[in-house]
Amino acid sequence: MTKPIYVLNGPNLNRLGTREPHLYGSTTLAEVEAMCREAAGDAPLEFRQSNREYELIDWIHEAIDGGCAIVINPAAFTFTSMAILDALKMFSGPIIELHITNIHRREPIYHRSYVSLAATAIIAGLGAQGYAVAVRSVRDLVRASAA
Ligand code: DHK
Numbered sequence: 001m002t003k004p005i006y007v008l009n010g011p012n013l014n015r016l017g018t019r020e021p022h023l024y025g026s027t028t029l030a031e032v033e034a035m036c037r038e039a040a041g042d043a044p045l046e047f048r049q050s051n052r053e054y055e056l057i058d059w060i061h062e063a064i065d066g067g068c069a070i071v072i073n074p075a076a077f078t079f080t081s082m083a084i085l086d087a088l089k090m091f092s093g094p095i096i097e098l099h100i101t102n103i104h105r106r107e108p109i110y111h112r113s114y115v116s117l118a119a120t121a122i123i124a125g126l127g128a129q130g131y132a133v134a135v136r137s138v139r140d141l142v143r144a145s146a147a
Contacts, residue, residue, distance in 0.1 A: 010075030
């Protein structure tokens with residue numbers, strides 16, 4: 001596998017660790033990145049976070065041109081951004097939509113995801129560990145498709 005897995009994180013996730021720990025736990029984004037890199041093993045991985053919608057879109061375009069898979073936690077943009085959905089629709093590889101919390105057990109505003117319309121799979125509610133599950137899953141999907 002030469003093309004990287006892109007792990008993209010949306011707004012406010014840079015505050016993981018102190019942000020509503022009763023919901024998101026105490027794991028920091030840096031610790032999440034380390035978990036992703038461990039899960040990826042020898043597979044190359046790009047791990048990024050932005051509070052800017054346009055930047056996430058630019059990174060999805062980068063993945064379209066040179067990535068093998070996307071794991072994305074769009075955070076609040078999950079429920080608002082048709083632009084991120086439209087960008088993801090252009091990606092030909094596996095996409096896992098990831099949420100630390102089970103968004104379907106939260107307030108109704110968190111129940112309708114635009115991103116799910118483009119996702120291969122959705123992981124929600126596993127906490128920070130969900131990132132490692134997602135990275136291992138796309139790594140295996142890509143390897144299986146290349147076999
Ligand atoms: C993260 C956020 O920032 C929220 O806006 C989402 C998601 C939930 C998560 O569970 O990772 O609603």
